[in-house]
Amino acid sequence: MENFKELTQALIQTQVLAALKDAPEYLDDLVRSAMETEVNEYGGKPDYNTKSKMPWLEWCVRDALETATRKAVLETVSELEPSIKKSVKKALTADDIVSSFVKEILANTADYKINVEVAPEKT
Numbered sequence: 033m034e035n036f037k038e039l040t041q042a043l044i045q046t047q048v049l050a051a052l053k054d055a056p057e058y059l060d061d062l063v064r065s066a067m068e069t070e071v072n073e074y075g076g077k078p079d080y081n082t083k084s085k086m087p088w089l090e091w092c093v094r095d096a097l098e099t100a101t102r103k104a105v106l107e108t109v110s111e112l113e114p115s116i117k118k119s120v121k122k123a124l125t126a127d128d129i130v131s132s133f134v135k136e137i138l139a140n141t142a143d144y145k146i147n148v149e150v151a152p153e154k155t
Contacts (some may be wrong), residue, residue, distance in 0.1 A: 041067075041089050 033049040039067075045067055049060055072082040075091050109116070123129065 037090065037093065039089075040093050044093070070109060 036095045045064070048063055048067070059137045067087065069088045070078055070085040072093075073084055073086075073089050075088070075095060078085050
């Protein structure tokens with residue numbers, strides 16, 4: 033993973049610098065400096081609360097990978113939603129679940145007494 037990160041950083045930096053090859057030399061230095069600027073774990077300026085520092089480019093690559101992964105997971109779960117609902121309903125209506133539910137209700141009503149009275153209807 034470390035080699036992938038370094039390779040990705042070098043590739044992106046090379047591509048950005050190649051795109052700006054016609055620009056004045058100082059622009060190359062500014063771009064390189066911006067990519068190497070240290071940021072906190074949220075991509076912001078590090079301060080005394082910062083847990084870890086990293087170059088902006090490393091943070092940017094990590095953030096892009098996390099965003100793409102999050103999107104893929106959400107899409108997959110969304111596609112599987114009907115199957116997930118069906119499985120949950122099946123699990124909730126299984127005999128052992130229903131029996132446990134009824135037993136729990138009855139256990140909580142053990143302190144109560146129910147009187148049933150049968151009497152003829154008054155006219």
